[in-house]
Amino acid sequence: MSAAEDGLRLLHVHAHPDDESSKGAASTAYYVARGTRVMVVSCTGGEEGEILNPKLDTPQNWARLPDLRREEMAAAAQILGIEHVWLGYRDSGFPDGPDWKPTTPEAFALADVGEAAGRLVRVIRDFRPQVLTTYDERGGYPHPDHIKTHTVSMAAVEAAADATRFPEHGQPWQVSKVYYQMGFHRGRYAALDEAMHAHGLESPYAQRLADWSQDADARLRPTTFVPAADFFEVRNQALLAHATQIDPDGFWFAVPLEIEKKGWPTEDFQLARSTVPVSLPEDDLFAGIAEAGESRVGPWCYSI
Numbered sequence: 001m002s003a004a005e006d007g008l009r010l011l012h013v014h015a016h017p018d019d020e021s022s023k024g025a026a027s028t029a030y031y032v033a034r035g036t037r038v039m040v041v042s043c044t045g046g047e048e049g050e051i052l053n054p055k056l057d058t059p060q061n062w063a064r065l066p067d068l069r070r071e072e073m074a075a076a077a078q079i080l081g082i083e084h085v086w087l088g089y090r091d092s093g094f095p096d097g098p099d100w101k102p103t104t105p106e107a108f109a110l111a112d113v114g115e116a117a118g119r120l121v122r123v124i125r126d127f128r129p130q131v132l133t134t135y136d137e138r139g140g141y142p143h144p145d146h147i148k149t150h151t152v153s154m155a156a157v158e159a160a161a162d163a164t165r166f167p168e169h170g171q172p173w174q175v176s177k178v179y180y181q182m183g184f185h186r187g188r189y190a191a192l193d194e195a196m197h198a199h200g201l202e203s204p205y206a207q208r209l210a211d212w213s214q215d216a217d218a219r220l221r222p223t224t225f226v227p228a229a230d231f232f233e234v235r236n237q238a239l240l241a242h243a244t245q246i247d248p249d250g251f252w253f254a255v256p257l258e259i260e261k262k263g264w265p266t267e268d269f270q271l272a273r274s275t276v277p278v279s280l281p282e283d284d285l286f287a288g289i290a291e292a293g294e295s296r297v298g299p300w301c302y303s304i
Helices: 023-035 058-061 066-078 115-129 142-162 185-200 206-210 214-219 229-241 257-263
Strands: 009-013 037-044 083-089 130-136 177-181 223-224 267-274
Touching: 009 115, 009 142, 023 037, 023 066, 023 223, 023 229, 037 115, 037 142, 058 066, 058 083, 066 083, 066 142, 066 223, 066 229, 066 267, 115 142, 130 142, 130 214, 185 257, 223 229, 229 257
Parallel strands: 009 037, 009 130, 037 083, 130 177
Antiparallel strands: 177 267, 223 267
């Protein structure tokens, strides 16, 4: 039975437009090609972002950056073949010192967790995903919107399955598996660093590996390796659609595609919770779900 016939659905919850393209985009394209419905939630509009492409760093683009971010997101969504929802909060910006605070009360970092979780509960109950991905408790990196995305995602997964919570948002739905995005771990960087040197090329990861902390090694524990190499080109196209945010001559494209495909041919995730039996490591976000059938309200049988 095909994924479309199974009704498999995957929900990615991200902080900003472009996160869906820089984190797990090849896996997204892989599942879309298999007939899975994939939806991305962008918690904010990316209004406080910078222009990271020097060719587009103009006063005109700065003046309309919020609109540009939405246009870029629409283009990336079309490339990836996904459905997309804005959760409706404003980008909080990145802290620039100990006295930093968001510039607007609409900032996601200031949002009430219960209120924000309620918005996401409505999406979960409408879309009914068996699998949801988000960030770990540190946000993947310490941006307040990424950390808040983790908190809100986990709260919404719990609330969506509880018939007493947010009854106005539809029938309860239990997400079967929750994953953390885990693309930036030491194993991947080390393998690509070695592959670049083997081809006589300078690696963009040498300093990153030298600075890697033992704490990060202990925390970043990928469990699930999706064979998405055939969709790395699609990922790159989606990245380039976020033209203000991606320097086409920069870090993201420093490793040639053929070297990347051979050096680390997967995109990686960490299983955080599951209501179905699991056997780790795994190569499919939906492993165990076909055998278990449709998601149901029930206890977690795997939780980190």
